[in-house]
Amino acid sequence: MNKKLTFIFIALVVWACTQDELANPLDGELRNRLMQLAPDSELAYFQLPLETDLEQIPQEPANPLTAEKVKLGKLLFYETGIANNPVFAQGKGTYSCATCHVPEAGFMPGRSQGIADGGAGFGLNGEGRFKLQDYEEEDLDAQGARPLSLLNVAFVTNTTWSGKFGAHDANVGTENLWGEGDPLTEVNHLGMTGIESQNVEGLDLHRMEVNEYVLDTLGYRSYFDAAFADYPEEERYSKLTTSFAISAYIRTLLPTQSPFQRWVRGDLTAMTDLEKLGATVFYGKAGCFRCHKGAALSSNEFHALGVNDLWQSGGLKTDPYDKRNFGRGGFTEKEEDMYKFKVPQIYNMGDSPFYFHGSSKRSLRELVDYFNLAIPENEQVPEEQISPFFHPLNLSEGEIKALVTFLENGLRDPDLNRYVPEQVLSGNCFPNNDPLSQQDLNCQ
Numbered sequence: 024m025n026k027k028l029t030f031i032f033i034a035l036v037v038w039a040c041t042q043d044e045l046a047n048p049l050d051g052e053l054r055n056r057l058m059q060l061a062p063d064s065e066l067a068y069f070q071l072p073l074e075t076d077l078e079q080i081p082q083e084p085a086n087p088l089t090a091e092k093v094k095l096g097k098l099l100f101y102e103t104g105i106a107n108n109p110v111f112a113q114g115k116g117t118y119s120c121a122t123c124h125v126p127e128a129g130f131m132p133g134r135s136q137g138i139a140d141g142g143a144g145f146g147l148n149g150e151g152r153f154k155l156q157d158y159e160e161e162d163l164d165a166q167g168a169r170p171l172s173l174l175n176v177a178f179v180t181n182t183t184w185s186g187k188f189g190a191h192d193a194n195v196g197t198e199n200l201w202g203e204g205d206p207l208t209e210v211n212h213l214g215m216t217g218i219e220s221q222n223v224e225g226l227d228l229h230r231m232e233v234n235e236y237v238l239d240t241l242g243y244r245s246y247f248d249a250a251f252a253d254y255p256e257e258e259r260y261s262k263l264t265t266s267f268a269i270s271a272y273i274r275t276l277l278p279t280q281s282p283f284q285r286w287v288r289g290d291l292t293a294m295t296d297l298e299k300l301g302a303t304v305f306y307g308k309a310g311c312f313r314c315h316k317g318a319a320l321s322s323n324e325f326h327a328l329g330v331n332d333l334w335q336s337g338g339l340k341t342d343p344y345d346k347r348n349f350g351r352g353g354f355t356e357k358e359e360d361m362y363k364f365k366v367p368q369i370y371n372m373g374d375s376p377f378y379f380h381g382s383s384k385r386s387l388r389e390l391v392d393y394f395n396l397a398i399p400e401n402e403q404v405p406e407e408q409i410s411p412f413f414h415p416l417n418l419s420e421g422e423i424k425a426l427v428t429f430l431e432n433g434l435r436d437p438d439l440n441r442y443v444p445e446q447v448l449s450g451n452c453f454p455n456n457d458p459l460s461q462q463d464l465n466c467q
């Protein structure tokens with residue numbers, strides 16, 4: 024192209040871009056609103072760090088993120104070869120972290136409840152997993168609340184629906200409870216953030232172990248050597264380092280390719296008009312932003328929405344008296360915390376249609392209707408506990424549709440597969456490796 028033509032071409036592009044912006048008031052409206060809500064008045068407040076930019080990802084000072092740790096954690100998270108302590112021999116080597124945190128299901132289980140040891144089957148994205156006949160309910164590795172998504176977990180300082188893990192933030196002042204009544208929380212005395220603490224205990228809870236077989240037969244020892252070279256050898260292959268590697272990996276699970284994130288980074292074409300309208304409802308009339316905050320759309324706050332518990336949707340190994348039903352109060356035992364649950368992140372929600380801690384809602388439309396009408400469904404929850412932000416919203420049919428579209432598409436990263444390894448060192452099927460799952464996953 025000659026110079027003159029190049030100039031005209033550039034001028035045209037610039038003109039087209041500004042026209043585009045002017046032509047679509049939805050962009051300006053949404054941008055102004057977000058800047059108004061950002062404490063620093065910057066749109067970047069809503070921007071997730073890129074998963075490759077390790078320095079920018081929130082992290083635990085004792086476990087600085089490195090590429091080597093992430094690489095090891097990315098294998099261990101899916102490695103059915105660490106499923107070494109099942110209740111019965113047939114469970115050995117059949118499950119992994121990803122059994123309950125399935126990437127294709129937005130790092131949720133793809134069904135109402137996660138079942139690791141004691142379950143079999145996978146289906147297409149976790150929905151086809153069931154309890155094995157031979158296992159009694161109490162033998163299962165299954166919990167009385169739906170597994171949380173692990174997307175954006177780097178922003179969570181106190182993990183689980185009750186926030187019981189983690190030494191800082193919400194748990195300052197709860198030191199007397201660490202270990203009391205729940206030996207798992209003793210790990211908080213290590214003084215670390217929720218993720219790193221929880222994953223030390225999570226290995227035992229989920230019947231996993233990195234042992235000589237994993238290190239030498241499967242070949243993970245050199246990966247630990249690379250990730251923890253600065254640790255003396257006798258401390259290099261422990262539950263703590265295993266937690267550190269897995270924690271480092273899950274901190275990188277950021278839905279940065281979602282249309283909303285691409286829009287925040289400046290690509291105004293990333294969202295459709297309906298999604299932009301939905302975002303405006305989310306950040307305006309619907310008031311969702313009051314609890315789902317920042318780039319991760321979560322917060323380390325606890326609120327009661329009066330939703331049903333997991334036993335009410337057929338959850339196994341749980342009942343009306345399960346401590347998990349009390350949310351934060353089940354941990355702190357304080358009256359004011361009863362029935363309040365941590366505000367979860369809400370990207371890729373469309374990938375696993377089981378919503379709230381008790382999986383009581385089966386579609387995003389149903390969920391939005393619940394917020395719109397604001398009639399608590401759980402009779403156990405006293406009215407005075409319900410959040411004052413949970414009130415009728417009077418959304419029109421059009422606003423509801425736009426909001427649902429924003430949740431379903433605007434907040435959906437279509438390429439979570441980039442976080443999944445091609446294979447794990449054992450060569451096993453993953454995330455599950457029982458005979459039925461092998462069939463479902465085409466591993467044979």
Ligand code: HEC
Nearest residue numbers: 120123137139164166168169170171179182183184225229
């Ligand atoms: C049997 C299913 C199951 C397996 C296996 C499992 N998880 Fe979970 N996970 C859950 C459930 C259920 C919760 C929520 C627990 C609660 O709130 O009481 C959860 C919560 C979490 C959280 C907290 C997230 C947050 O936002 O607070 C993290 C982190 C986590 N799991 C990591 C892991 C890792 C790492 C592994 C493997 C070592 C693993 N999980 C294996 C079911 C499972």
Ligand code: HEC
Nearest residue numbers: 309310311314326364365366367369378379380394410412
């Ligand atoms: C008062 C604070 C608050 C407000 C306002 C709020 N949420 Fe939530 N949201 C929560 C809490 C807390 C949960 C988890 C509740 C539970 O499971 O017991 C939740 C759960 C969700 C979930 C399901 C997440 C999962 O892992 O199952 C979605 C989706 C969601 N909210 C979207 C919205 C939308 C859309 C709005 C606006 C219409 C909204 N929220 C308003 C606090 C809030």
